[in-house]
Amino acid sequence: MQTRKLLRQSLAPVVDLLYPPRCPICGEAVGEHGGLCQSCWSGLVFPVSGEGEGNTQISAATVYNDTSRQLVLAFKHGGRFALAGLLSRLMLARLPVLEGKWLVVPVPLHRRRLWTRGYNQSALLAQEIARARGKTLVVDALHRHRATPSLGGLGKAARARVLDGAIRANPRHLERLRGANILLVDDVMTSGATTTSCCNALRQAGAAQVHIACFAQVMDEAI
Structure with a gap:
């Protein structure tokens, strides 16, 4: 790991010369x-504090606005998967200390969407966060067994109906999930329907608590 870091540092001037940072x-x-x-950085809005209830808490790195939206679109649909480093660093800055053993679990994509996009953006963020915090990544802990249509334009109740039962815990990891503390990672939290479906699946599998980490969260004051 140290050798890889030193190699990246030694090659950085050459990379910057060939591909100036933008x-x-x-x-x-x-x-x-x-x-x-500096201008785009100043466009990011940071939540005042986390939220949640019971054994589920939420840590959002930014409020979903025009600036964070452009980052998400580039990362999620523009093939800019290298942005996982930047987005995850902002997420890590908002995460509390996670004492003890935690499993880091990404929100899953249906296999059809994964084939089309080529990568699961939430899994890339989860990988970076697990590595930085020294936690265990379980990339396939959840399974989206039913393809769902785009949720854009749907209200909260409609989103919940679409996702009802669409996400389940992977049977191969049931023993691992039982009694575990879970850090659920997503890129954007809109109505909360997707993360709620994930949390329900994790609780049914016996998870002790779930903490949600997302890059951007849609909030009433931001709409």
């Missing part, structure tokens, strides 16, 4: 790859 939102020159320019 802000992933506006294209302005920045000091290093994976950073935002």
Whole structure:
């Protein structure tokens, strides 16, 4: 790991020369790859505090607004998967200390969407967070066994109906999930329907508690 880090550092000047670092939102020159320019950085809005109830808490890195939306679109639909480093660092800054053993679980994609997109953006974020916090990543702990249509334009109740029963715990990991503390990772939390479906599946599998970590969260004051 240390050798790999030193190699990246030694090659950084060459990479910067061939591919000058640019802000992933506006294209302005920045000091290093994976950073935002001052103007775009100032466009991010950070939540005042986390929220949640019972044994489920939420840590959102940013409020979903035009700036965070552009980052999400580039990461999720624009093939800019290298943005996982930037987005996960912002998420890590909002996460509390997770004492003891935790499993890091990404929100799953249906296999059809995974084949189309080529990667699960939530899994990339989960991988970065698990590595940084020294926690165990279980990338296939949840399974989206039924394809669901795009939730865009649907209200909260309609989203919940679409996702009802669509996500289940992977039978191969039931023993591992029973009694476990779970960090559930997603890129954007809109109405909460997807994460609620995931939380229900995890609780049915016997998880002790679930903490949700997302990059951006839609909030009433941000709409």
